[in-house]
Amino acid sequence: MNAPLLEIExxxxxxxxxxxxxxxxxxxxxxxxxxxMGPNGSGKSTLAGVLAGKPxxxxxxxxxxxxxxxxxxxxxxxxxxxxIFLAFQYPVEIPGVSNMYFLKTALNxxxxxxxxxxxxxxxxLALVREKMKLMQIDEKMMNRSINEGFSGGExxxxxVLQMAVLEPRLAILDETDSGLDIDALRxxxxxxxxxxxxxxxxxxxxxxxxxxxxxxxxxxxxxASGRITKSGGKELALELEEKGYAWIDGGAGR
Amino acid sequence: xxxxxxxxxxxxxxxxxWGFVTDIEADQAPPGLNEDIIxxxxxxxxxxxxxxxxxxxxYRRWLEMPEPEWSMVQHPPIDYQRIVYYSAPKQRKKAESxxxxxxxxxxTYEKLGISLLExxxxxxxxxxxxxxxxxxxxTFKHELEKYGIVFCSFSEAVQKHPDLVQRYxxxxxxxxxxxxxxxxxxxxxDGSFVYVPKGVRCPMELSTYFRINAENTGQFERTLIIxxxxxxxxxxxxCTAPKRDENQLHAAVVELVxxxxxxxxxxxxxxxxxxxxxxxGGIYNFVTxxxxxxxxxxxxxxxxxxxxxxxxxxxxxxxxxxxDSIGEFYSVALTANRQQADTGTKMxxxxxxxxxxxxxxxxxxxxxxxxxRGLVKIGPRADGARNYSQCDSLLLGNKCAAHTFPYxxxxxxxxxxxxxxTTSKIGEDQLFFCQQRGISPEDAVxxxxxxxxxQVLRELPMEFAVEAQKLLGLSLEGSVG
Numbered sequence: 001m002n003a004p005l006l007e008i009e010x011x012x013x014x015x016x017x018x019x020x021x022x023x024x025x026x027x028x029x030x031x032x033x034x035x036x037m038g039p040n041g042s043g044k045s046t047l048a049g050v051l052a053g054k055p056x057x058x059x060x061x062x063x064x065x066x067x068x069x070x071x072x073x074x075x076x077x078x079x080x081x082x083x084i085f086l087a088f089q090y091p092v093e094i095p096g097v098s099n100m101y102f103l104k105t106a107l108n109x110x111x112x113x114x115x116x117x118x119x120x121x122x123x124x125l126a127l128v129r130e131k132m133k134l135m136q137i138d139e140k141m142m143n144r145s146i147n148e149g150f151s152g153g154e155x156x157x158x159x160v161l162q163m164a165v166l167e168p169r170l171a172i173l174d175e176t177d178s179g180l181d182i183d184a185l186r187x188x189x190x191x192x193x194x195x196x197x198x199x200x201x202x203x204x205x206x207x208x209x210x211x212x213x214x215x216x217x218x219x220x221x222x223x224a225s226g227r228i229t230k231s232g233g234k235e236l237a238l239e240l241e242e243k244g245y246a247w248i249d250g251g252a253g254r
Numbered sequence: 255x256x257x258x259x260x261x262x263x264x265x266x267x268x269x270x271x272w273g274f275v276t277d278i279e280a281d282q283a284p285p286g287l288n289e290d291i292i293x294x295x296x297x298x299x300x301x302x303x304x305x306x307x308x309x310x311x312x313y314r315r316w317l318e319m320p321e322p323e324w325s326m327v328q329h330p331p332i333d334y335q336r337i338v339y340y341s342a343p344k345q346r347k348k349a350e351s352x353x354x355x356x357x358x359x360x361x362t363y364e365k366l367g368i369s370l371l372e373x374x375x376x377x378x379x380x381x382x383x384x385x386x387x388x389x390x391x392x393t394f395k396h397e398l399e400k401y402g403i404v405f406c407s408f409s410e411a412v413q414k415h416p417d418l419v420q421r422y423x424x425x426x427x428x429x430x431x432x433x434x435x436x437x438x439x440x441x442x443x444d445g446s447f448v449y450v451p452k453g454v455r456c457p458m459e460l461s462t463y464f465r466i467n468a469e470n471t472g473q474f475e476r477t478l479i480i481x482x483x484x485x486x487x488x489x490x491x492x493c494t495a496p497k498r499d500e501n502q503l504h505a506a507v508v509e510l511v512x513x514x515x516x517x518x519x520x521x522x523x524x525x526x527x528x529x530x531x532x533x534x535g536g537i538y539n540f541v542t543x544x545x546x547x548x549x550x551x552x553x554x555x556x557x558x559x560x561x562x563x564x565x566x567x568x569x570x571x572x573x574x575x576x577x578d579s580i581g582e583f584y585s586v587a588l589t590a591n592r593q594q595a596d597t598g599t600k601m602x603x604x605x606x607x608x609x610x611x612x613x614x615x616x617x618x619x620x621x622x623x624x625x626x627r628g629l630v631k632i633g634p635r636a637d638g639a640r641n642y643s644q645c646d647s648l649l650l651g652n653k654c655a656a657h658t659f660p661y662x663x664x665x666x667x668x669x670x671x672x673x674x675x676t677t678s679k680i681g682e683d684q685l686f687f688c689q690q691r692g693i694s695p696e697d698a699v700x701x702x703x704x705x706x707x708x709q710v711l712r713e714l715p716m717e718f719a720v721e722a723q724k725l726l727g728l729s730l731e732g733s734v735g
Contacts, residue, residue, distance in 0.1 A: 052686075053690075075689075076690055077692055077694050086690050092681070092687045094705060095678075095706065096707075096708045097701055097702060102701070106688075106691035106693055109697070166691070166692070
């Protein structure tokens with residue numbers, strides 16, 4: 001078995017003074033895709049936020065280690081440079097900063113951190129063009145300000161494009177399927193699948209089984225009221241779809 | 255939440271890089287202001303009698319004038335008797351070429367990134383350097399003379415082109431305009447003078463670099479630019495000063511005159527010492543800048559990036575007198591720590607079909623207070639005049655302030671006036687998004703701020719746009735609260 005890339009132990013976290021995660025345990029190994037499913041308000045995005053280092057979330061108990069290091073001690077930007085990528089549920093807009101420029105800055109920040117040479121404009125363009133094709137994003141969109149005036153689908157495609165360029169070790173996709181029509185869902189899933197590799201792990205957070213028809217997970221976890229109440233293989237997702245969250249969540253006090 | 259606010263707090267407490275003092279002997283007048291001092295200045299400069307009389311008229315008027323009190327800026331009363339009104343770096347004789355300039359002075363400019371020697375070799379920008387009260391060197395003079403362009407210190411212009419100076423001095427900003435302009439008219443010591451003859455397109459950027467060095471000195475420079483029919487000139491000024499615990503006064507006057515079909519582009523990157531994080535020291539930058547589009551189809555364009563000074567009080571304006579003339583104002587003003595800025599423009603439409611554009615970007619961080627104040631006035635004769643104004647404010651942190659005061663006076667029913675304004679805050683969500691992509695919070699703020707200012711920065715000549723961008727980043731380093 002591969003060595004664990006991410007280990008979460010008894011994780012408690014709160015936001016706005018209220019505890020949302022009440023003790024999460026999860027181990028992710030290299031190359032694995034884990035789906036985390038659960039009803040609204042179960043703590044899915046909070047879990048994603050903890051891993052990425054969102055400042056408004058406070059970890060009150062537990063441990064998270066990433067390649068054996070205490071992840072909670074590492075600044076958010078360094079986590080990113082070390083290969084943690086969060087595809088946001090609601091990507092922000094940044095007026096006046098072009099998508100292209102932003103992505104180049106991000107890529108080179110990571111490369112500098114890893115002691116690699118920075119890419120110049122020409123090499124960067126060659127790299128990004130290839131990924132743009134994959135995500136069906138055109139140059140015009142790249143030259144626009146980050147997410148400004150983008151449709152919901154465009155924003156999500158843009159997130160996966162960034163992921164494709166930054167090539168993370170651990171990608172966390174927070175409801176990347178929400179708000180997508182079937183065509184966009186297919187593009188996004190293709191993009192994500194093309195990034196699957198034996199040394200890249202993913203945590204796919206979703207509300208619906210639908211996404212998992214396209215991105216087939218190795219493991220499925222059900223999160224309810226801040227705890228993982230059930231874990232299993234990909235068939236668990238189908239079972240959930242059939243029986244609804246109430247089946248899992250029944251006694252959990254919602 | 256705490257983490258990110260902390261970052262923002264830290265982001266605004268930067269150090270001032272240009273705060274060194276040059277150890278150079280100066281020829282100084284005693285502090286204080288009276289008619290004797292004005293006689294002394296005029297005498298030192300070997301000025302004609304009419305100019306001395308003009309100075310004295312200005313001085314007498316200044317005595318009676320009240321301080322302008324309508325702006326948002328606050329400061330203790332200025333003790334004009336403590337200021338030194340004349341300070342010149344001591345040199346054996348006036349430098350005719352760079353080789354004769356004190357090497358210590360040249361090193362100062364070197365430190366500031368303005369290598370006068372370099373400028374001599376590389377084509378592109380001609381520089382006039384003003385140190386305390388006097389101009390120390392003008393590069394590229396001979397090159398420019400070939401085109402008939404005059405680019406020299408103001409004192410030299412008084413000697414060599416007295417007719418032009420007499421004709422245009424005070425024609426755009428009368429000495430009685432306001433208290434600060436009045437003081438300048440009485441005691442100005444040097445500055446730059448530009449004359450571009452008919453039909454000439456100035457082949458290079460003209461640039462003046464201002465430096466206040468001596469303690470307790472005020473800098474009162476005067477710039478006059480005259481663009482004859484169908485001529486074009488692009489002019490840039492930059493400024494720095496050493497760190498001092500005391501406030502220093504800088505009251506400059508700039509006058510531009512554009513004749514038929516002429517165009518003047520005037521860019522400023524202002525980085526006077528802003529004072530420390532507690533608001534001690536720093537420059538009072540009280541400046542009157544005004545251009546007159548005297549001729550038809552003439553154009554004057556102001557671009558300013560104001561990152562320095564404890565207090566900035568300036569309103570580069572355009573009097574659109576010629577029919578079909580155009581005025582533009584592009585501004586970025588940044589206030590961090592306890593800096594205050596009350597800045598904007600006046601667009602006075604007198605001629606027919608005159609057009610003006612105002613784009614103002616205010617950035618407030620720390621406990622900075624940033625005010626846009628702009629007047630658009632359309633006179634009764636200005637048929638078909640048009641104005642478009644856009645004023646955007648960006649806030650970093652929650653202890654800063656932004657104000658917008660647009661004034662409109664429209665006396666012609668055929669005029670079109672548009673005004674747009676927005677206020678936004680650099681959100682913690684935006685910062686976190688950038689961090690999550692591996693970008694440090696400092697770089698993220700700098701990127702967002704530069705994005706916010708893009709519309710203005712792209713109006714600057716290329717090399718200065720890069721400098722301005724760096725400056726904006728530096729000015730916000732460790733700052734915001």
